[in-house]
Amino acid sequence: MVNLPGQWMADQQQAGHRLCVMLEGSNAAREPMMAVRAVAESCTLYAHTPLAEMAPSGPVILLLDQGAEPALLDLLDTPEMHWGWLCSLPTADLAGVARHWRDRLLVGSPGSQSLYRVHDNRTLARTLAYLPGQHWPAFLGPMISVCYWHEKHWYISNNPAPGEYPVPEPVPWLNVPNPNAGAILHANILRYLLAEHSEALVALVEFQDPKVWLTQVLEQARVWHWKRPDQLEFLVVRRLEEATRSSVIRWQPVAGEAPADHFERVVQQWRLMEKEG
Known part of the structure; x- marks a missing residue:
């Protein structure tokens, strides 16, 4: 049986890309994985946003040096826990991807905003399944490729044009139907x-x-x-x-x-x- 995340990580590293994990804040691996990383190798997603008070327990973006990290292997063994997803970037600088997702965190008019759960693999999967390809770059931004779990299977989706994009108006991914x-x-x-x-x-x-x-x-x-x-x-x-x-x-x-x-x-x-x- 092919280890799809493992093969994906190897392919991305061979292409010279940096690996990251978007990790849900309540997952037990959050603190141990942050503890063994330098400041530049991790980013709390809610920092520097109106959700800053939630940053200490919110989702994080972590650089991955290699795919054999024990905590990462534990995550890959339990994808049904919906802990987040993997992505690849052109460089080790997390500033661009953090800025991209922070711009997309809150939706709606001031005073009646809601949180867009960018860290949830189910949200990512539903969005990519729904969005036409021309909207993928604005949604995925600087990320080159993403690897995520959805309905008992691993999936890989590649960004056709990685880069920095403003949030479009209207926002196409907010129309994704929620099956629940x-x-x-x-x-x-x-x-x-x-x-x-x-x-x-x-x-x-x-x-x-x-x-x-x-x-x-x-x-x-x-x-x-x-x-x-x-x-x-x-x-x-x-x-x-x-x-x-x-x-x-x-x-x-x-x-x-x-x-x-x-x-x-x-x-x-x-x-x-x-x-x-």
Whole structure:
């Protein structure tokens, strides 16, 4: 059986490239691997960013001198732990790759930014599988090649044009679909209902499985193209009221009605019903 990471590392070194590992901050190998490296051979990814307070326990980028380092071999033996990924650079200078990823760490408008998990091999794999080749250079930047684990296999992806690139606008890799998005949304809505509408949720449990009920409601939202948070909240909360009280809303869209118009009409109907008692 071919040792793909080992062969990749040998090929990259033979080509004169430097090896690196992007290592997840909570992995047990983080501190031991940093301890045996000079300052210039490691870089804490969150340093010099708005996430600086998290830098001591956040992901790191480490130069690798050789592929037989015991801690590295342990990582390669446990790829299912999702500890990060390997990459190659043209030089031993980590400044360029650190600057590249720091520019891509936070996404969204100031005040409502979220963290882009560049250190996660699953994020890397999904992005490279989704992005057309012309967007790879802006995503991978100075990295020449990457080696990563995804769904029980090792993969290698080569950057067609390594170099320094600004973050494009719009950012193409932020459109990568998350296969777990549905489950995450489902869980978050149930948490919200438990916190804000617990009595109605408890009443629902007496005659229906909340998970099955919510799946049906979210399918209705999908069919009607109600995607905004306010649309989902209205639909879920009002449907919960219907299921546990006597209120009834005429939900079905009128023929030819646009999703936004459909939503506004139903909201107005509900407000009128509330006003009338």
